[in-house]
Amino acid sequence: MANREKKKKMVLNVLPYISVISLFVGWQLVVTLDIIPNVLLASPIQVAKMFIYKLSHAQPDGFVLWVHTVVSLKEALLGYFLALVIGIPLGMLMGWFKPVEGLVGPIFEMLRPMPAIAWIPLTIFWFGIGLTGKVFIIFLSGLVACVINSYTGVKMTNPTLIRMARTYGATNWEIFFKICVPSSLPMVFGGLQVALAACWTTLVAAEMIAADSGLGFMITMGRRLIKTDLIMLGMVMVGLTGVVISVIIDKIETRLIAGVRR
Amino acid sequence: MSWKNKVSILLKKKIVLNLISVISFLIIWDSGVRYGIFGHYMPSPMEVIKELKKIVIEPISGKTLFEHIFYSLRRVMIGFGISLVIGIPAGVLMAGNLYARAIIKPVFELFKPMPPIAWISLAILWFGIGETSKVFIIVIGALVPLIINTYNGIRLVDEELYDVIRTLGGNRRDEIIKVMFPASFPAIFAGMQISLSMAFSTVLAAELVGAREGIGFIIVMGMKLSNSALIIGGMIVIGLVAWLISYGISYTERWVCPWKRDLSS
Numbered sequence: 001m002a003n004r005e006k007k008k009k010m011v012l013n014v015l016p017y018i019s020v021i022s023l024f025v026g027w028q029l030v031v032t033l034d035i036i037p038n039v040l041l042a043s044p045i046q047v048a049k050m051f052i053y054k055l056s057h058a059q060p061d062g063f064v065l066w067v068h069t070v071v072s073l074k075e076a077l078l079g080y081f082l083a084l085v086i087g088i089p090l091g092m093l094m095g096w097f098k099p100v101e102g103l104v105g106p107i108f109e110m111l112r113p114m115p116a117i118a119w120i121p122l123t124i125f126w127f128g129i130g131l132t133g134k135v136f137i138i139f140l141s142g143l144v145a146c147v148i149n150s151y152t153g154v155k156m157t158n159p160t161l162i163r164m165a166r167t168y169g170a171t172n173w174e175i176f177f178k179i180c181v182p183s184s185l186p187m188v189f190g191g192l193q194v195a196l197a198a199c200w201t202t203l204v205a206a207e208m209i210a211a212d213s214g215l216g217f218m219i220t221m222g223r224r225l226i227k228t229d230l231i232m233l234g235m236v237m238v239g240l241t242g243v244v245i246s247v248i249i250d251k252i253e254t255r256l257i258a259g260v261r262r
Numbered sequence: 263m264s265w266k267n268k269v270s271i272l273l274k275k276k277i278v279l280n281l282i283s284v285i286s287f288l289i290i291w292d293s294g295v296r297y298g299i300f301g302h303y304m305p306s307p308m309e310v311i312k313e314l315k316k317i318v319i320e321p322i323s324g325k326t327l328f329e330h331i332f333y334s335l336r337r338v339m340i341g342f343g344i345s346l347v348i349g350i351p352a353g354v355l356m357a358g359n360l361y362a363r364a365i366i367k368p369v370f371e372l373f374k375p376m377p378p379i380a381w382i383s384l385a386i387l388w389f390g391i392g393e394t395s396k397v398f399i400i401v402i403g404a405l406v407p408l409i410i411n412t413y414n415g416i417r418l419v420d421e422e423l424y425d426v427i428r429t430l431g432g433n434r435r436d437e438i439i440k441v442m443f444p445a446s447f448p449a450i451f452a453g454m455q456i457s458l459s460m461a462f463s464t465v466l467a468a469e470l471v472g473a474r475e476g477i478g479f480i481i482v483m484g485m486k487l488s489n490s491a492l493i494i495g496g497m498i499v500i501g502l503v504a505w506l507i508s509y510g511i512s513y514t515e516r517w518v519c520p521w522k523r524d525l526s527s
Contacts (some may be wrong), residue, residue, distance in 0.1 A: 015364035023369055040388055102279025107287055113504040114497060115463030117379075118478075120470060121485035122493050125303055201377040205467045208382060216380075223383035231383045239376035246375075 042229035047236065050229040061221035061230065063213050069241060072214040075131060076203045076245075079138025083195060086139075087146025088188055094147070095154025095184070096176045108147060116141030116202045120209050129210040134203065141202035142195040149191025153184025189253045196249055200242045215241070305491035313491035314498065322483055325475050331503060334469065334476040337393065338461045341400025345457060349405045350450065353412025370409060378403030378460070379467045391472040396465060403464035404457040411453025415446035447519050455511050462504055477503065 024044050030036050031043035042050070054065035063071075093100045094108075119137050127133030157180045165175045207216025215238050222230030272278050288307055295306040305313070317327045325333075355362040356370075381399050389395035423441045432440065469478025477500050484492030 012360055012364050015361065016368040019365045020368045020372065023372075098274070098276070099279060102276045103283045106280045106283050110501065113508060114501040115459075115466055115504065117463050117466045117470065118481065118497050118500045121481045122490070122497065125485055125488070125490055125493060201379055204377050205379045205470070208379065208467075209470050219380060219383045223387060226387065228384070228387065231387070235376055235380045235384070238380045242377070243375045 038228070039226060040228065042232050046229040047232045050233045051236075054230075054233065060225055060227065061218055063218075065218075065233075065237070068213055068215050068218050069237060072203060072207065072216070072238075073241065073245075075134040075214065076138055076199050078131075079135040079203075080142050080196060080199045082135065082139045083142030083146050083199070084192070087143045087195075088150045091147035091150030091188075092154050092176075092181060092184060095151040096180050111140070112144055112148075116144075116198065117205050120202075120206050123206075124210050129212060134206055134211070137206050138199045138203055142199045145191045145195035145198055146188075149194070150184060150188045153187030154180045156187065157183045185257055189257055192249055192253060193246060196246055197242070200238075200245070204238055303490050305494060309491045310494045310498070313489070314495040317480070317492070317495060322480060323474070327480075327499065330475055330477055330480055331499070334465055334478070335503070337396045337400060337465050337468075337476070338458070340393075341397045341465070342404050342458055342461050344397065345401045345404035345408055345461075346454070348401070349408030349453075349457070350412050353409045353450075354416060356409070356413045357416035373402075374406055374410075378406075378464050382468055382471050385468075386472060391474075396468045396473070399468050400461045400464050404461040407456040407460060408450075408453045411456070412446070412450050415449025415453070416442060418449070419445040444519075451515055451519060455508070455515075458507060458511060459504070462507060466500065 027041075028043045028045060031038060031041055031046075038046075051065070056064065058064050090104065094104055095101070116137060119140055123133040123137050127136060161179050161183065162175055165179055170178070203214075204216040204219075207214040208220045211217040211220075215234050219231050219234035219238075222228070222232075222234060292306050292308070295304050320326075322330070352366060356366050357363070378399055381402050382395075385395040385398045389398060419442055423445060424437055427436055427441050465476070466478040469476040470482055473479045473482075477496065480499070481493050481496035484490065484494075484496055
């Protein structure tokens with residue numbers, strides 16, 4: 001019986017590796033055996049070769065891989081931090097001060113349902129395809145998540161704490177800074193990851209529609225030149241970079257709210 | 263009561279503040295355009311309304327506004343339907359069977375961080391710019407939240423609930439129908455909500471990259487024709503449709519799973 005349990009555990013431990021390896025082997029085989037033509041699908045080995053090639057060669061899309069990644073990262077992070085700096089205080093103020101909520105609320109409600117992607121043509125029209133336009137779109141896409149989360153965070157403050165502070169004679173601002181803001185932090189940090197994912201997705205979309213560098217641009221160039229290995233390298237890089245940023249944000253988050261009880 | 267008091271009471275009312283907000287937004291927009299603060303590329307609110315009236319009546323590249331909306335919504339619905347058929351069983355399988363979880367989860371984790379929009383180029387190469395490639399991207403975009411929420415929803419069902427129904431003499435079938443399904447359904451429904459809005463923004467992106475009809479196509483036309491009133495009009499239509507979709511979902515939720523309120527309160 002114990003032996004059988006052990007065997008089951010071993011199988012369950014090995015199975016994930018088998019699954020991933022067979023995915024890659026199957027993918028490679030499908031291309032090598034020409035079941036799907038190479039024009040439509042690049043094999044993993046080709047993608048890896050393209051990766052090494054792009055590390056030092058600017059052909060065929062104009063920039064080295066490193067440059068594309070840095071351009072995308074710069075745009076994404078600038079817009080993201082702008083969204084944090086404006087969105088979080090705005091959401092908190094909306095959550096606590098009724099006049100702010102009444103004044104900003106309706107405009108925010110108009111912005112909220114619109115996918116950030118819908119802003120892309122207008123921003124290109126306004127700012128051109130450079131850095132400003134991209135940062136503006138990213139800012140908009142991150143803003144919604146930041147505002148909503150900090151707003152709900154403040155709204156969800158335990159009313160007993162607020163009443164207690166009132167009893168002790170705290171002013172409105174004191175309650176806001178000493179009780180509402182700290183107690184909303186876990187919720188705010190929950191919004192950080194959501195906002196990041198939204199920013200990263202929107203950035204790729206914006207770069208695919210109009211840009212002259214960046215990972216999304218690289219993917220689009222791959223399509224225009226019908227080079228699947230370039231497209232897939234771009235997709236892998238987008239995924240990888242996204243994971244790396246979100247891991248970093250997660251690390252910062254756990255460090256910052258180490259003292260906050262969840 | 264003095265005049266000042268009346269004003270201050272009025273200013274505390276939410277609806278008054280909302281009105282002030284919207285009206286001053288429109289006035290700032292209009293006067294900003296009139297005095298050229300926003301540059302020459304900004305239409306005034308009246309121009310946008312005129313443009314909206316025009317596109318309701320006159321067709322844009324052969325299709326009226328409602329036909330464009332219909333095309334976009336049809337894509338969203340087909341893609342969403344397909345991902346429901348794939349995603350929910352996959353999530354259930356992952357939650358219910360250890361072996362299935364060990365096989366599916368690593369592959370899923372590999373694909374998860376890639377934004378669905380990154381697939382557009384590949385999809386266009388594979389299927390052209392027709393319907394198939396759009397539906398394909400929507401399926402990819404809608405699938406991820408569905409699988410995650412179904413999987414977590416079932417996994418996080420309170421163990422005690424199973425104990426209760428077992429003590430009451432329920433068999434495996436009762437466990438699934440009377441406990442697992444109702445307890446995980448709100449989470450699954452939330453997944454459906456996320457995945458539908460994901461599907462909507464994905465279809466917009468796909469239509470921006472390459473399409474001949476759809477709501478995204480309208481704003482691209484505006485960009486190509488340098489008609490900013492058309493762009494903003496199209497954005498308003500998009501916002502309205504998106505709002506209608508999310509309103510529709512929350513209405514359906516109240517109707518389909520009325521027990522959710524009991525859970526949250």
